[in-house]
Amino acid sequence: MAYRIQRLPSSTPLIAFAARVIAVVLALLVTALILVITGHNPFELAGEVLSSSLFDSFGLQDLGVIFMPLMLTGLSVAIGQQIGAWNIGAEGQFYAGAFAATAIGLFIPAPDWLSLILMGVGGFAAGAIWILVPTLAKAYADVSELISTLLLNFVAALLVYYVATGPWHDRMTNSATPKVAAEIPEFWGAIHWGFPIAILIAIVLALVLSNTKWGYEVRLSGSNPSAAKYAGIPVRRHLIMVMLLSGAIAGFAGMLEVAGTVHRLQGGISNNYGYIGIMVAVLARGSLIGVIFTGAFMAFIQNSGIILQTQGLTTSAVLAMTGLILFLTAIGEELSYYRITRDKV
Amino acid sequence: MDLITGLLTTAFLAGGVLALAAIGEVLAERVGVVNLGVEGLMAMGALTGIAAVTATHSPVLGFLAALAVGAIFGAVFAFATVMIKANQVLCGLALTLMGTGLAQTIGRSYSGMPAVATFEPISIPLLSDIPILGKAFFSQNILIYLIYLILPIGLSYLMFYTRHGMNMRAVGENPAAADAAGISVNTIRFCYVTAGAALAGGAGGYLTLAFVPSWSDGVIAGRGWIAVALVIFAGYRPGMAALSGLLFGLITALGFVGQARGWPVAPAFLSMLPYLGTLGFIIVPVIAWQKMRRAMAAPAALGEPYYRNVR
Numbered sequence: 001m002a003y004r005i006q007r008l009p010s011s012t013p014l015i016a017f018a019a020r021v022i023a024v025v026l027a028l029l030v031t032a033l034i035l036v037i038t039g040h041n042p043f044e045l046a047g048e049v050l051s052s053s054l055f056d057s058f059g060l061q062d063l064g065v066i067f068m069p070l071m072l073t074g075l076s077v078a079i080g081q082q083i084g085a086w087n088i089g090a091e092g093q094f095y096a097g098a099f100a101a102t103a104i105g106l107f108i109p110a111p112d113w114l115s116l117i118l119m120g121v122g123g124f125a126a127g128a129i130w131i132l133v134p135t136l137a138k139a140y141a142d143v144s145e146l147i148s149t150l151l152l153n154f155v156a157a158l159l160v161y162y163v164a165t166g167p168w169h170d171r172m173t174n175s176a177t178p179k180v181a182a183e184i185p186e187f188w189g190a191i192h193w194g195f196p197i198a199i200l201i202a203i204v205l206a207l208v209l210s211n212t213k214w215g216y217e218v219r220l221s222g223s224n225p226s227a228a229k230y231a232g233i234p235v236r237r238h239l240i241m242v243m244l245l246s247g248a249i250a251g252f253a254g255m256l257e258v259a260g261t262v263h264r265l266q267g268g269i270s271n272n273y274g275y276i277g278i279m280v281a282v283l284a285r286g287s288l289i290g291v292i293f294t295g296a297f298m299a300f301i302q303n304s305g306i307i308l309q310t311q312g313l314t315t316s317a318v319l320a321m322t323g324l325i326l327f328l329t330a331i332g333e334e335l336s337y338y339r340i341t342r343d344k345v
Numbered sequence: 346m347d348l349i350t351g352l353l354t355t356a357f358l359a360g361g362v363l364a365l366a367a368i369g370e371v372l373a374e375r376v377g378v379v380n381l382g383v384e385g386l387m388a389m390g391a392l393t394g395i396a397a398v399t400a401t402h403s404p405v406l407g408f409l410a411a412l413a414v415g416a417i418f419g420a421v422f423a424f425a426t427v428m429i430k431a432n433q434v435l436c437g438l439a440l441t442l443m444g445t446g447l448a449q450t451i452g453r454s455y456s457g458m459p460a461v462a463t464f465e466p467i468s469i470p471l472l473s474d475i476p477i478l479g480k481a482f483f484s485q486n487i488l489i490y491l492i493y494l495i496l497p498i499g500l501s502y503l504m505f506y507t508r509h510g511m512n513m514r515a516v517g518e519n520p521a522a523a524d525a526a527g528i529s530v531n532t533i534r535f536c537y538v539t540a541g542a543a544l545a546g547g548a549g550g551y552l553t554l555a556f557v558p559s560w561s562d563g564v565i566a567g568r569g570w571i572a573v574a575l576v577i578f579a580g581y582r583p584g585m586a587a588l589s590g591l592l593f594g595l596i597t598a599l600g601f602v603g604q605a606r607g608w609p610v611a612p613a614f615l616s617m618l619p620y621l622g623t624l625g626f627i628i629v630p631v632i633a634w635q636k637m638r639r640a641m642a643a644p645a646a647l648g649e650p651y652y653r654n655v656r
Contacts, residue, residue: 137627137628141628141632146381147574147623147627148624148627148628151571152620154567162611166613313450316446317446322442326435327440330435333432333435334432
């Protein structure tokens with residue numbers, strides 16, 4: 001009897017899930033190993049992370065605060081993936097949304113409830129505007145959205161840094177704008193109503209994609225564009241809509257961060273959320289409901305980094321670990337297509 | 346006159362970073378592999394350059410160490426994308442996150458410290474007396490000649506005038522045909538992706554040893570991504586990659602001059618120029634130069650893993 005390794009055209013969700021779990025565990029092991037080499041005690045650190053995040057009500061609140069933007073940027077990337085577009089620019093759209101929300105909050109006098117609605121709309125619109133040029137370039141000139149969306153991240157970061165330290169800066173701090181008057185009310189500690197809204201957006205979009213004609217056409221355009229075009233589906237129009245939606249959601253995440261969590265605009269407000277959102281979407285394998293869970297997981301990883309800062313570790317170390325998880329996940333995803341089969345003689 | 350000389354001098358110096366990284370990316374993309382990890386490779390190279398020069402006081406050793414670290418990370422990336430055939434976009438992004446994160450974590454102890462020794466400018470006798478160009482090009486550090494003369498000319502010759510170069514391009518255009526002709530697709534891909542990554546690491550080393558001369562968290566500032574974009578603009582040619590690096594050096598230099606002369610534009614907006622410029626340079630040619638499209642087109646198998654037994 002002979003065994004053969006064979007690559008199948010598709011892999012099952014169960015095996016793909018297992019591959020991701022293994023990738024994450026391996027990445028954690030490598031990290032633990034590096035911690036041991038650099039003279040830390042990984043068990044002690046893990047104990048500290050668990051006790052001060054999952055088994056502590058303030059810790060859980062911190063987790064929730066990081067979860068909101070991460071889940072939404074992950075959702076933004078995952079939506080783009082439905083039609084085969086990589087939105088690497090969620091970071092920039094996040095900044096743009098935060099920028100627009102702050103502008104509305106600071107300069108348009110309105111009662112709080114109206115101000116919040118305007119900020120929300122502004123966040124959506126700014127995110128969509130920020131991805132407009134890459135979207136049109138991809139739709140009409142076939143310019144890869146990978147680099148065009150990414151380049152605008154740097155522009156957005158510079159713009160926010162400039163207004164936060166320059167024309168809009170607060171006389172007291174000099175590094176951030178004054179406080180925005182309207183705040184999203186909180187319902188549990190630091191967790192505000194943006195939390196359920198974010199989850200609701202994910203669920204509604206998942207339902208729309210799986211249950212409507214539009215959703216079906218989008219998914220078909222993503223998996224086989226030429227077949228979709230042949231079937232008379234307006235692939236280009238769907239691509240433009242989906243990419244703008246992707247940008248809008250990342251922009252909304254930026255608005256929530258300003259109106260609900262930070263309450264002012266400052267340089268670096270995005271905290272790499274846009275880049276880690278890619279990780280959230282990849283772990284979820286493009287599933288919009290899955291993003292809720294992988295978003296929670298990545299929020300936990302991110303929060304661990306913040307807790308461990310007292311131990312001399314940095315958020316950059318967490319970024320490196322995120323990269324390692326992504327790397328191993330990509331390898332695991334490919335390997336999940338392989339089966340060992342037995343030849344029948 | 347002094348303004349033009351100054352502009353060109355800075356342009357050659359600043360453009361060297363982009364040119365070197367872009368030439369490296371040309372090598373990887375010509376054999377069919379998109380490496381989006383350039384940003385991370387440059388971060389690791391930049392940090393390695395500073396660390397090695399601090400230890401040895403020799404910028405040459407620092408640059409070689411940066412090349413080596415780029416090659417090591419590149420080999421890991423090539424193993425994943427060429428041997429295992431994992432998704433190139435994901436592995437590239439992962440490499441960027443890993444390299445940037447790792448460099449920032451290790452680099453904290455080097456932050457803000459100037460390089461103890463750098464590549465000093467050397468005036469070449471006679472040639473440096475040429476008006477404008479003499480000062481701007483022939484009075485630079487030695488890496489400039491490697492980046493703008495030796496690598497582009499040598500690699501262009503290798504790629505377009507030798508049998509090996511033809512094999513190499515065949516692997517990027519049609520790996521199945523290349524395989525049938527007896528060329529080892531995986532070996533060629535692995536070697537050139539690794540070599541390209543080494544140059545990206547070297548570009549980081551150049552940044553901290555000849556251009557900025559110090560390490561800080563955001564020192565790469567998206568230059569890796571600009572380099573990836575320049576490859577498209579350069580039509581996947583090493584010579585054009587060096588020239589477009591120079592063009593972007595010129596844009597950067599304009600920003601510096603603007604800041605120094607107190608143009609009524611906030612520095613933040615001048616800093617946006619390279620990113621917006623790059624965006625323009627990858628969109629405009631597609632629309633404007635329809636006729637050039639074929640000559641400047643990407644290798645046909647770019648981004649696609651090659652499975653021998655499929656189809």
